[in-house]
Amino acid sequence: MRNESVTLSSLDALLYPRSVAVLGASQNPNKLGYIQVKALLDGGFAGEIYPINPKAEDIAGLTCYPSLADVPGPIDLAIFCVSAEHVQSSLHDCANKNVKGAIIFASGYSETGEEGARQQAMMARIAKKNGIRLIGPNCVGLVNTLNGLVGTFSPAVMSYPLKDERSVGYVSQSGAFGVLTYMAAAQHGLSFNYFITVGNEVDTEFADFVEYMIHDPKTKVISGYLEGAKDPERLRKLAEEALDCNKPIVVMKTGRSSAGSRAAASHTGSLAGSDQLYDAFFKQTGIVRANDYEEIISFSKLFLSGKLPTGRNTVIITSSGGRGINEADRCEANGLQIIPLSEKTKVRIKESVPPFASTANPIDLTAAASVTNPELFIAPMKALLEDPEVDNIIFTEFPMNWGSDHPLLQEFIQLCKESDKFVLVATFPLQGMSIPKGAAEMEKNGIPVITGDLNPIGSLAKLVAYSEKYSKKKLTSHQEEQRRSGGSVESKQILQNLLKPGKTLSEFEAGQVLAQYGIPTARKALAVTVEEAIIQANEIGYPVVLKIDSNQILHKTEANGIRLNIQSGEEVRKAYADILQSAKMYKPDAVINGVTVHEMLPKGTEVIVGVSNDPVFGPVIMFGLGGIFVETFKDISFRLAPLTRQDALEMIEELKARAILKGVRGQAPADQEAIIDVLLHVSDLMMDAEGLIEELDINPIIVYENGLKAADALIVSSSEVLEKTEVGG
């Protein structure tokens, strides 16, 4: 366990140093060592700046020191503008000078192969031993715009003016994408407070800065670029904390395609899990997944408006029919509903707009509004703001000439302020006509104005989803805590006793485990004599099924070890003998536990629940419908254990074939609550198994209108106790 207060204060050395030394400082304006010194000066960094170079007296007007040891005062942060071969000795110098933090740009480490990885490990050891927090190597550094600490050589970063509002932090596993995002954000009027590229994450990693920003009161949104989480469990807990305090984490995660995954794996040396699992991870944790950096920018701007959308019902106001249609398409593609307006609202709108304007949704004010009657833009607002069915109002454009003190703009702002509805101005991204004059005034008052190239509608849909997640979290957090508690002490004991390294449980044993965890299974009993079998069959009730039971015979059908639809004691007698004989022929040396007598289940809807162990994420629970739906259509949903009830519900709702569970072709609907229970019980079971189960498969489960029963189950123990994969640092 990391000591949190130490973590925070030590990251302060990186983000809030009182003094900075630049190792490898240079007088040559084309060298990194000059650019870095200049960047600190231009950024207005208020602390001490010490250029280090044995051959220069002063650099960019600052006194230069031959070595760290020669610097008169203490040094909090050292920026390494030196090549890889000088990093190690410089790090020793830092240790001697009691430097607390270091930024290392140099590349040539784990990203290049074994020798690089060895060098990197050595760097990590030196830093750890001496209590130096590092970012990098192979990074482009960091910027703190709040104190002018420009700890990067990237010339592009500082070329945009900073805005007053600076409350979005950004942390990136890619230097290049980081710089692009910083620049794009700045171009669109969004200034980050912290901008951090973590490179090879030898010491500090992505999650460290997420944690820092959760506890940082100056940060309202945490954004970033992720290739692979080093420790998903930690990130999960952080995401939970962030959601608790309504501080969204919005990340761009690449590697969706198979080619993308390949490249991601070979890129910064991250161990990237499959993209589908990341999708599950983000959904479960409430981390917002941005498709591109545009969505990071617009999502952040929307969130900073200070309102959370109350739902998906959306109205569009436009002066161009074509644009209205286009935005309506976009809304529906993103899951926002373009609702038909109520008669009452329509009548009220009609009173305030000319007869040729359309009061359908999108509300088309026609070109008259933009050319001659701009006041029409706000005419429908009163009716819409008072309509309880409306959650969001989107303008496809806005009067260009309304300055901040225009009375109509002020009226508009006042109307919006008094309402909890989300109002968004989504303009077209054309030079010279994209941003209305009053945009700054609107944004200051909680009405985001976003150009269409940033996909504001996609981001609004994501903010709606975030808002839903946040509200649910608030409602259910107590319940959820309880859910995570796992099974009873007793059932955990029974489970762990049954699991032996490398052992595959017999169907009977697997059934016992499921029963312990409250998962209904077909009634069954193990018989070791034919008389026992007959007694058990009588007890269970005919028809019954007989199956061979042996830990050495896993494929019972292949062994001809199953008899279905047995109707009487006489038939039990015959089947019992047949099965034993078949088993002997199939595998003469198999240890036969006996024959199991099963209740024969009536027909119902077949579903499958499975679990596999992912090296990054641990137990992954899978749900799908039986037969072709899993095999042919791959219509499967995934979530990571432990599950919440909401997770389980979403697993069902995510299936394309979910309609079948509701009942089709006259069939009764399947018992959804019973399925949710099974998923939650399996989640408990896997948490209790603590890595001892490699694979679990309940296939099929027969679901009825009331209740369900597992017909067959397979549990494979892990061949060795799995350890959580840890990469790097």
Added chain:
Amino acid sequence: MRNESVTLSSLDALLYPRSVAVLGASQNPNKLGYIQVKALLDGGFAGEIYPINPKAEDIAGLTCYPSLADVPGPIDLAIFCVSAEHVQSSLHDCANKNVKGAIIFASGYSETGEEGARQQAMMARIAKKNGIRLIGPNCVGLVNTLNGLVGTFSPAVMSYPLKDERSVGYVSQSGAFGVLTYMAAAQHGLSFNYFITVGNEVDTEFADFVEYMIHDPKTKVISGYLEGAKDPERLRKLAEEALDCNKPIVVMKTGRSSAGSRAAASHTGSLAGSDQLYDAFFKQTGIVRANDYEEIISFSKLFLSGKLPTGRNTVIITSSGGRGINEADRCEANGLQIIPLSEKTKVRIKESVPPFASTANPIDLTAAASVTNPELFIAPMKALLEDPEVDNIIFTEFPMNWGSDHPLLQEFIQLCKESDKFVLVATFPLQGMSIPKGAAEMEKNGIPVITGDLNPIGSLAKLVAYSEKYSKKKLTSHQEEQRRSGGSVESKQILQNLLKPGKTLSEFEAGQVLAQYGIPTARKALAVTVEEAIIQANEIGYPVVLKIDSNQILHKTEANGIRLNIQSGEEVRKAYADILQSAKMYKPDAVINGVTVHEMLPKGTEVIVGVSNDPVFGPVIMFGLGGIFVETFKDISFRLAPLTRQDALEMIEELKARAILKGVRGQAPADQEAIIDVLLHVSDLMMDAEGLIEELDINPIIVYENGLKAADALIVSSSEVLEKTEVGG
């Protein structure tokens, strides 16, 4: 039938007038009538310009005339800067002056309701009677950048410099979207030759200008914005012509969502069919569907490079791992394949790049390439250009400082020129860093350079699809001609005799029709006595099915009028009697034709073929798998009759459930060729029916490994002879 040469010359009056009069010209610089005169002057229109205003002597330095009649010379085109109430009288003035074309901006016509529609119809009559070609009303006019004819009041249009290359035409059903597209294109360095907004299409319509541009040698790409085609059949023929001469038509079509469709229908008064049918229409005609105007711009730029991609295999060259991954994701999401490179190619690339660069695809040259070693960008090109598996090469960036005469740029251009591979530079859209210096030189030499905000990768995928369509068209055009010929004269005769207005054919009659069109049906015979039934059953072979046959009993199951799995003459006797009795109880007054004896079909894969009549598109053929796939998953594909073999093939391949046809769970694959034949025969049948069939349903068809048989069919005649819907002008 329109006389083509007349059409063309008459549109020339709109696009290539020798003289233009501006009605309602004004001295007030804020008025439309001034702005329009000024726009013609600023645009450099070389012909005569006559401002018309009874109260002014000169406007913007031009002599003003009190009326059209006072103009000394002939007038080809009149631009109406007058309000709706003056349009009619001005149109009469035009007729008297023998004006050949008119642009009418005024709104207040069919888009506002009945009275407006009446005014519009009157306008159409006056124009037609006097041979005046109109565009509008309710439009923003047109621009011909080739002769400086700026026939629009929109001030935005002329504020961008024109490029030399002007060979993309654009025609829009939305004024606002049109102007936005024009401006966005200009900002991205694409100058349209013709820019036309058609407004309410009272005389000329969207397709007229498509036709004009097909025959116009100055146009290489036809682009546009479409809300609804007035005459899809005409547009289909035009699209075919365009494809024949490799002149792509790329249109943005909105109204995908239900809300969008509602708005589109209420917008310019177009009769928009469902979006799904438009999708089918575009696929069949080879019209490229752009998702937004960005794709129009980038698709056009890609096409103007002069190369057509040879396939989907794509390689990405990047200097940022993150960006490479991101673009790889985009490629795969758009159906381009990021192929693993062959060992041979990898070895060759390794020879030319430093050891830390990745030779996987994406090829990651690392930051070294963009900072210190830009020559690395072209190092892998030779190996890639010689690799026969590579079709497309995408750069995520390009050395910024290579001017047009840089030797490495020239070497790069030379390499690309000698290859048929498609090379694309897709840069990031950041101010000041998006476009490399040598971009113009590259574009001149067939290497498009496109910023990421234009979605160049999505457009490349569309160009690949266009290229495939174009190649197939070239290969199969003769065959296709043959396919469209329909059934034989004899079968057509039989079909039309059976179809009576409003009549629903009995299953037996429907079966006869299918048989006539070569669609295999279950063997069946109509028996009017029980003895006949026994003879027929013996002939067909047991087991058989008996069904009631009556034009008044459509729901045979409900009437208890079906007996399955009849094994002997004795059973036929019993079933025959039962069925007749049930039918009498069900509907005592029904006219009973008899009882049909059917071959009982063995199990196979069930599919459904259906046809409905769309008011815009005519017969729409539907294909799907039986049962839940159609009912629950709506997994259906559509195409418009007549079908080509390729259309039929795509209908099968489009199904999500297509895997089932290939055979799952040990089942034999279904006979795909037989399904294609059925689809083509149904298409023939519908063409022969000439609107007499309202609905056709073959459900189910049982498909086997070899061949198939229709088990049941329903044909409903149209209640009246349908006429092709014609809207407006």
